[in-house]
Amino acid sequence: MKMNLRKTHPLIKIFNNSLIDLPTPSSISSLWNFGSLLGLCLTLQILTGIFLAMHYCPNIELAFNSVAHICRNVNYGWLIRTLHANGASFFFICLYIHIGRGLYYSSYNLKETWMIGVTIFFLVMATAFLGYVLPWGQMSFWGATVITNLVSAIPYLGTSIVQWIWGGFAVDNATLTRFFAFHFLLPFIITAFVIIHLLFLHQTGSNNPLGTMKNIDKIPFHPYFTYKDILGMLIMLFLLTFLTLYSPYFLGDPDNFTPANPLVTPAHIKPEWYFLFAYAILRSIPNKLGGVIALVLSIAILYIMPFTNKKKFNSTQFYPINKLLFWSMFTTILLLTWIGARPVEDPYIFIGQLLTVIYFMYYIINPMIHKMWDNLIF
């Protein structure tokens, strides 16, 4: 008997095994939609980015004007540009929910998938930072100056490395050109990492809300999750277009509508909203090197999750105290985001420092409470 082509063709069977016949837990909730939504975000960013790159000029004399040209003279250029800018925000919303779901339901137990995922998170952050520099507005320039200067905190080699990154003695034309090159390149590297992320995920299969043995109740990916993912994608696209078409600059900074001027420092230099929590952590440490380490650690600490959180149940819903801790952590991140947008003055300095301590304490206390609860129950 002739086998179905989709199951035998060397290329088509890859898609079949990933999108059609893939055995998927029946109980996964809408929180499992965010992986596919991130795929959509990445695709959208790459597509809109390619069209922007056709008109953008990575030169400090032309960059700001070329963005204005895209918005004013290119057919639907304003739409492509604002979709790209707001698309980055949606990318991070989906990323944070995706990671939050992983933390709550202990998806980090799929070690390889988790490790690649955190690496993707770092790459996306780098790409977003590089992209924010490109319009060459005041906040682009000063954001780039502040963040690249952090590298100078590295003992002995710091200054040399910063100048190597700049391609000169300040953020200048060489910096903008290379930032554009890397901003263009990184999404394709992210795509490669996403494929590896999925490769590892499909070796083990998805986690599920109950965290039970995964092979008990599985259903094919199609039609159940194809339709569910399409629904999720439509809802996200609707929200994205709504924001883009109603208030496209709502999440941006007005200072970035002023061309970069190295002689005029903006009153409050701050990154885009999605970096504010990390920025608040950076500012909480009075020592520069300490701040940089805390900043990197605030994300890199996710790498240790699979090793520190050994417990009997997978899902946090079976650990009432950890559930409370998780939502406290969620609130802490929201408050850190708020602090990151505030000027560096009291009482914000103290609140930021307090929240930074609470943020890192979560990663220490959480596994201890897991253990305590397991000891109580078993």
Add this chain to the structure above:
Amino acid sequence: MAASVGRICKTALLKSPHVPTIKQVCSLSTSTREWTRGRKAFLGTIGMLAGGTGALLFALDRSVRASDLELHPPEHVWSHTGLFSSLDHASVRRGYEVYKQVCAACHSMRFIAYRNLVGVSHTEEEAKAEAEEQMITDGPDDQGNMYKRPGKLSDYFPSPYPNEEAARAANNGAYPPDLSYIVSARHGGEDYIFALLTGYCDAPAGVVLREGQYFNPYFPGGAISMAQALYNEAMEYSDGTPATASQLAKDVSTFLKWTAEPEHDDRKKMLIKSIGIFTFLIVLTYYVKRVKFAPLKTRKIEYRPKEK
């Protein structure tokens, strides 16, 4: 749609009517009715504490903000702020007149060309006439010399000064910013522009202004190098609208909103279409998804131990 109607009518159109299944689902319910009194009290207390903390932080933030030296502009109800509202094009046209007669003496508008006015505030003939009023430097000609010619639709608004240095020299060291993006480039947008233009007053006691500076509480720092430009009857509108200072400020703010976001009206039109299309697609996909999941969601799983 049927699913939504079903939900509203409480008749599960897509659910299996098998009683055991419903019973099973009911016993797994997480609704608040199942909560014990202690749990309700605990969660209620947590909620109140969280809400109280949030409100306290918000109040703290507000109180600190109120201690700032600069005044934040009050928010006005602009005719274009609604979800489906376009710009007031008569106001844009009047605002252009204000810009041309008052602002253009010092401020450039380098991203706006006369062609942009066509179909927005002027007819093609009117826009051509506006352009022709300006003498534009062009060239070089066959002899390599620059020359002056009347403006064309494709020309951008001419700048009042040849460069930044000339602008500073003419304005006591201050540089009048380009106005193309000014609404987007200022916190508060058009509210800020309106408040700034109508907010000039005498400096309070203790505030020292240098020569050529004026006091405006809405300007960061309070000391601004631009003198009050708009007064009642400072100019005459071509449509006969009474040119009060607030009318002039409102119209030029609307005009500057348009220069910052010329796509504003197209955007809102596209928003209407997008809401229609996405609503249809989301409802349709939700229905199909529910249909596909219905057998799965209404199945009964039984445990039957092996008979000895």
